[in-house]
Amino acid sequence: MTSQVLGVVILVATEIMFFAGLVSAFLIGRAGARVWPPPDQPRLPVEATALNTAVLLASGILLYLAGRRSEAWSRRLHALVPWAAALGALFVALQGVEWVRLIRFGLTMTSSTYGGFFYVVVGAHALHVLAGLLALLWVTRLLHGGRLGDGAFRAVRIFWYFVVGLWPALYGLVYLL
Amino acid sequence: MERPTRRRPVAALSGGLALLLGPAPAVACSVCYGGSEGSLLVYFITGVLMSVLPLGMIAAIGVWYLRSTRPRRPARADG
Numbered sequence: 001m002t003s004q005v006l007g008v009v010i011l012v013a014t015e016i017m018f019f020a021g022l023v024s025a026f027l028i029g030r031a032g033a034r035v036w037p038p039p040d041q042p043r044l045p046v047e048a049t050a051l052n053t054a055v056l057l058a059s060g061i062l063l064y065l066a067g068r069r070s071e072a073w074s075r076r077l078h079a080l081v082p083w084a085a086a087l088g089a090l091f092v093a094l095q096g097v098e099w100v101r102l103i104r105f106g107l108t109m110t111s112s113t114y115g116g117f118f119y120v121v122v123g124a125h126a127l128h129v130l131a132g133l134l135a136l137l138w139v140t141r142l143l144h145g146g147r148l149g150d151g152a153f154r155a156v157r158i159f160w161y162f163v164v165g166l167w168p169a170l171y172g173l174v175y176l177l
Numbered sequence: 178m179e180r181p182t183r184r185r186p187v188a189a190l191s192g193g194l195a196l197l198l199g200p201a202p203a204v205a206c207s208v209c210y211g212g213s214e215g216s217l218l219v220y221f222i223t224g225v226l227m228s229v230l231p232l233g234m235i236a237a238i239g240v241w242y243l244r245s246t247r248p249r250r251p252a253r254a255d256g
Contacts, residue, residue: 001241001242001245001246006242009238009241010238013231013234013235013238016230016234017227017230017231017234020226020227020230021227023223024223024224024226024227027219027223028216028219028220028223030219031213031215031216031218031219031220032213032215032216
């Protein structure tokens, strides 16, 4: 295990605690509400976000395949990592479109506890996706320059798996529950 | 004349008891103590989860680290 991998594993552990705290607050707030979601607030786009979830999962699968091929350093690896990053960027872009629509419909941070929780939980995840995207772009650059080390690539993959694996749980809690 | 150091344990004990018993009437959090039965149950479950999760993760990281640093057995040469 390289120091890069160990560092990211510790980072992911702290991030898991961060999101566990957010989810706990969300669940307690939701359990205390008489009606959830509040009747005067817009409904979340469940179907569109399900499609977006599939996009992010596909990104994780592509990076997993890239990781499996990394030992052979095949030419396909060069193509898979940018595609994984592109799908991650598409996820963030679609989330942004969704947020703009929700804000237009009246769901804001201050419109209700529902809105506050939605933007904090989903927004925190979106920030992590952006950080992961930056890491993937860095990996892509190193890859094309032939300077990508195995430890760095593995560390970025672990972070991206965390970001991808967390989203279905958040989607289920915030959109479906 | 009594030495002041003898009074210290009594004062410390009294102070400790006051700290333990004093906050009891202040359990007024609207979620933890004034909420519905459902929110109390969720509060309990998430409290347990938040307590167990870090210990579980530390254990998992420890096991993973030990496994990854364990020297591999040399392959047996059959025949």
